[in-house]
Amino acid sequence: MRWKVAILTASDRGSRGEREDTSAQVIRELIEEEMNGEIIEYRIVPDEKDEIMAALIEMTDYFKADLILTTGGTGLALRDVTPEATLEVIDRQVPGLAEAMRLYSMQKTRRAMLSRAVCGIRGKSLIVNLPGAPKGVSENLSAVMDQLPHALSILTGREGDHGYEA
Template sequence: MRWKVAILTASDKGSRGEREDVSAQVIRELIEEEINGDVKMYKIVPDEQHHIEDALIEMADKHQVDLILTTGGTGFAPRDVTPEATLKVVEKQVPGFTEVMRSASVLKTRRAMLSRAVSGIRGTTLIINLPGSPKGVHENLQVIIDQLPHALAILKGVEGEHKS
């Protein structure tokens, strides 16, 4: 199955064109190579909660993508609000993905415990927050990518929870 994926970057500098969005490129490459994903949408917005919420809703509801991967805005900085925006729009939380990402990342850098990333479901769309750095995106996505096809298949009703 070919999965419809959207990438949302939360970055003040990126949204102003002051920084190249390398993290989104890393996401695109991994998704296309590892899970047969087709990136249907890409958007970069400033670190403003309402902009992030609006983009997530548009991607999930209007464009009906299967998976939204966000990058940026998951730390302690005052303008880091991606987790709050995500929690505002999801109907169910899916803590397992972010728990595993943090657990694996903390073995590489103790600063990983500062991640406030969350994951959840809106309708039939899975939303997962990733860090803002290209290295962090790669390391975190590598830890969960093998489970994404099964999770999406369950969410879409293509297969049951207990794959035989």
């Protein structure tokens, strides 16, 4: 199964071209190598709630991405608004994914408890918030990577809830 994946980076400096988006590169490599995913859309927006929301809606409703991975904006800074934007556009939360990512990362750094990342569903798309740092992206995505194909199979109706063909 080949999954359609979109990457959204929330970064003021990245959106102005002042910083290379190495976190998105890490996502791309992991998705293509470990999940047989195809990157169908990639975008960098500033840390503005409305712009993040608009990009997420377009990635789900227009591009029909199976999976949207965001990077950046999950910390405690005032401009970190990716979780709030995500909560505004999703229909349902998938808290276990965010909990698993934090738990896994806590084994590497106690600062992982400060992550406000959320995960949820909009239509038939799964949205997962990842940190902004490449190392954090790698750790968090690795924590849930093995469950994403099954989650997407259920969400898109390609598989029943218990792993049986729909």
